Amino acid sequence: MGLNLDFSVVLERWPLFWDGAVMTLKLAALAIVFGAIIGTFCAVGRNSGNRLIARACTLYVEAIRNTPLLVQIFLVYFGLASIGFKFSAFSVAATALAINVGAYTAEIMRAGFESIPTGQIEAAEGLALSRFQIYWHVILLPATEKVYPALTSQFVLLMLASSVTSQISAEELTAVANYIQSDTYRAFETYILVAIAYVVLSLVLRAGFWALGFALFPRRRRLGTAL
Amino acid sequence: MTKDSPVVSLKEVHKSFGALKVLDGVDFSVGRGDVLVLIGRSGSGKSTALRCIDRFETIDSGEIHVCGHRVDAPDIDLRALRQDVGIVFQSYNLFPHLTIEQNITLAPVSVKRMAKAEARERAAAVLAQVGLAEKLDAYPEQLSGGQQQRAAIARSLAMQPKVMLFDEVTSALDPELTGEVLKVIEALAADGMTMVMVTHEMGFARGIADKVVFMHAGKVHETGTASILAAPATPELAQFVGTGF
Amino acid sequence: MGGSLNANHLLFLGHGALWTIGLSTIALIGGGLLGFLIALARVSPSRAIRLLSGGYVQLIQGTPLLVIMFLGYFGLSALGFSISALMAASASLTIYVGAYFGEIWRGCIQSVPKPQWEAAEGLGLSRTQRMIKVILPQAMRIATPPTVGFMVQIIKNTSLASVVGFVELARAGQIINNSLFEPFLIYAIIAVIYFALCFPISALSRRLERRMGNGRTKLMPA
Numbered sequence: 001m002g003l004n005l006d007f008s009v010v011l012e013r014w015p016l017f018w019d020g021a022v023m024t025l026k027l028a029a030l031a032i033v034f035g036a037i038i039g040t041f042c043a044v045g046r047n048s049g050n051r052l053i054a055r056a057c058t059l060y061v062e063a064i065r066n067t068p069l070l071v072q073i074f075l076v077y078f079g080l081a082s083i084g085f086k087f088s089a090f091s092v093a094a095t096a097l098a099i100n101v102g103a104y105t106a107e108i109m110r111a112g113f114e115s116i117p118t119g120q121i122e123a124a125e126g127l128a129l130s131r132f133q134i135y136w137h138v139i140l141l142p143a144t145e146k147v148y149p150a151l152t153s154q155f156v157l158l159m160l161a162s163s164v165t166s167q168i169s170a171e172e173l174t175a176v177a178n179y180i181q182s183d184t185y186r187a188f189e190t191y192i193l194v195a196i197a198y199v200v201l202s203l204v205l206r207a208g209f210w211a212l213g214f215a216l217f218p219r220r221r222r223l224g225t226a227l
Numbered sequence: 228m229t230k231d232s233p234v235v236s237l238k239e240v241h242k243s244f245g246a247l248k249v250l251d252g253v254d255f256s257v258g259r260g261d262v263l264v265l266i267g268r269s270g271s272g273k274s275t276a277l278r279c280i281d282r283f284e285t286i287d288s289g290e291i292h293v294c295g296h297r298v299d300a301p302d303i304d305l306r307a308l309r310q311d312v313g314i315v316f317q318s319y320n321l322f323p324h325l326t327i328e329q330n331i332t333l334a335p336v337s338v339k340r341m342a343k344a345e346a347r348e349r350a351a352a353v354l355a356q357v358g359l360a361e362k363l364d365a366y367p368e369q370l371s372g373g374q375q376q377r378a379a380i381a382r383s384l385a386m387q388p389k390v391m392l393f394d395e396v397t398s399a400l401d402p403e404l405t406g407e408v409l410k411v412i413e414a415l416a417a418d419g420m421t422m423v424m425v426t427h428e429m430g431f432a433r434g435i436a437d438k439v440v441f442m443h444a445g446k447v448h449e450t451g452t453a454s455i456l457a458a459p460a461t462p463e464l465a466q467f468v469g470t471g472f
Numbered sequence: 473m474g475g476s477l478n479a480n481h482l483l484f485l486g487h488g489a490l491w492t493i494g495l496s497t498i499a500l501i502g503g504g505l506l507g508f509l510i511a512l513a514r515v516s517p518s519r520a521i522r523l524l525s526g527g528y529v530q531l532i533q534g535t536p537l538l539v540i541m542f543l544g545y546f547g548l549s550a551l552g553f554s555i556s557a558l559m560a561a562s563a564s565l566t567i568y569v570g571a572y573f574g575e576i577w578r579g580c581i582q583s584v585p586k587p588q589w590e591a592a593e594g595l596g597l598s599r600t601q602r603m604i605k606v607i608l609p610q611a612m613r614i615a616t617p618p619t620v621g622f623m624v625q626i627i628k629n630t631s632l633a634s635v636v637g638f639v640e641l642a643r644a645g646q647i648i649n650n651s652l653f654e655p656f657l658i659y660a661i662i663a664v665i666y667f668a669l670c671f672p673i674s675a676l677s678r679r680l681e682r683r684m685g686n687g688r689t690k691l692m693p694a
Binding site: 117119120122123124125126127128129130133137138141142145217219222223 | 281283305306307309310312313314316318320321322323324325333334337338366368369379382383386
């Protein structure tokens with residue numbers, strides 16, 4: 001059996017890979033920002049006294065966590081189209097990914113909220129802080145700090161999972177690879193390079209989150225505690 | 228609220244947790260500038276009574292008046308009540324992610340809309356009052372338990388409450404650290420702060436209390452000046468004072 | 473087929489769902505075996521083995537499953553194997569699931585309290601005996617909830633086998649849609665079937681977790 005690999009024709013097309021990688025990062029960044037917002041609100045909603053809101057949030061989280069991302073992407077893509085909206089593949093991909101990661105974020109943030117001792121909340125209530133102020137000043141930051149490693153792992157997974165959006169032709173890294181392999185007939189070489197690119201991207205993302213952690217949690221910076 | 232009406236008063240307060248009656252018709256009141264000490268065994272209802280004053284517990288029946296607020300009313304403005312009442316807990320409950328200064332300025336800035344600079348000045352002042360002026364920029368975990376508890380007292384004082392509640396504030400501390408906290412409370416009493424406290428420190432209670440309330444089985448079993456600790460009228464108090472617990 | 477959604481279509485979907493279950497089972501067994509070896513390798517006394525297995529996990533966990541699918545499909549044929557979509561999907565999922573199980577179970581093995589390791593050593597048990605008789609039984613108990621939880625990921629991830637043309641549930645849906653063009657309806661049905669497969673396992677995993685005494689109390693203001 002003869003395996004002869006030739007990377008040269010594939011490597012020639014490195015600008016395409018670069019564009020794809022940038023697109024993947026953009027897609028991931030958008031999805032993470034909006035997903036974090038959706039997820040945080042949803043975690044708050046599940047804790048709220050309002051039964052209806054809590055139920056709706058739980059339904060959303062369970063529906064997303066128990067269905068494949070691929071199917072979710074198709075549903076958003078065709079769902080928006082069928083009610084007459086025409087969006088670019090990129091916007092649809094970003095929307096679907098944000099909805100997806102929002103559910104996982106909600107679950108992780110809820111665990112973070114539950115890790116805040118009752119005494120912290122009572123102390124804040126005793127100081128006459130409003131509910132919103134308590135969430136904002138006393139719960140959100142320490143809870144995020146506590147679940148930060150889980151949260152960032154989830155975000156890295158999301159970046160990797162964004163490759164699935166190639167199936168609706170969002171022009172990110174995997175879609176670029178699909179194009180290049182059909183152009184060069186060097187499929188194995190192409191996907192090896194793309195795999196390496198993803199490994200590098202996930203390392204970059206991890207490093208970025210590590211640095212962001214120090215900016216977000218000044219106490220860690222001051223006391224030198226590891227994240 | 229007239230000049231002489233009590234700052235805190237409980238009338239016929241009843242409360243149950245399920246089948247368990249924790250407060251069974253509790254009455255007491257605290258006048259302006261007075262120090263009331265609640266004592267009793269664990270489970271006697273003293274901590275619950277204290278928490279009812281700041282509405283951390285709701286009551287089943289009875290009346291609670293605090294600084295002109297009707298605490299048992301269902302539509303009470305909780306945040307207005309809690310601006311008038313400072314509470315300090317057994318487990319300090321400083322916010323771990325904030326510096327001591329940020330812990331103290333948080334409520335004045337966000338609740339009273341105080342200017343940041345003014346809040347910082349006040350933080351420095353209350354910290355000096357509890358002897359921690361140099362810990363402004365420290366994080367809670369960098370302080371000893373006694374220092375954390377003093378910082379928690381300072382945090383309450385920064386809101387300029389009309390009455391302070393202390394819920395077993397030295398129980399979580401090593402014995403050698405309780406003194407520094409008690410000294411701060413003594414100084415507050417000397418300044419004329421109205422206070423209600425639950426404590427196990429009998430010696431301290433004897434020295435500071437204008438009024439002692441001994442609770443037993445959810446009732447005020449015996450009450451009077453600090454002298455009742457030296458000469459109890461009921462066998463239960465005698466036994467309690469004798470054993471210390 | 474053609475026309476509107478009829479019983480034949482549903483039968484076809486059912487067939488696809490069965491293959492989703494079949495592929496999940498293959499991935500669970502294959503990935504489970506590989507993952508077990510990796511977990512052991514990750515706590516091996518040999519530094520080289522630890523590094524090698526750690527590198528494997530890092531590499532796989534840094535690559536999207538979709539790309540691994542393509543690699544499995546095109547790679548095996550580049551190596552001269554003529555392979556079916558089922559083989560490519562099974563191999564890819566095994567490689568992928570193995571890395572995740574390896575990492576999950578390493579955590580479980582290492583979370584067996586230190587005194588247990590020391591006590592076993594103090595009794596003069598060999599390393600293998602220690603593992604089999606003392607550590608693994610305890611680690612297995614700890615590992616049950618996250619393992620069951622990951623089974624949900626496996627089921628969902630088999631949907632990516634559709635990209636190499638394997639006809640499981642998601643691919644069956646695409647095929648039907650190509651003739652009916654009612655995407656929203658069809659993918660909604662597909663989603664409901666996946667949910668029906670996954671939700672009971674999610675619920676079981678949560679129940680197991682709670683029973684493990686991971687019972688957190690509710691701490692939020694009312």
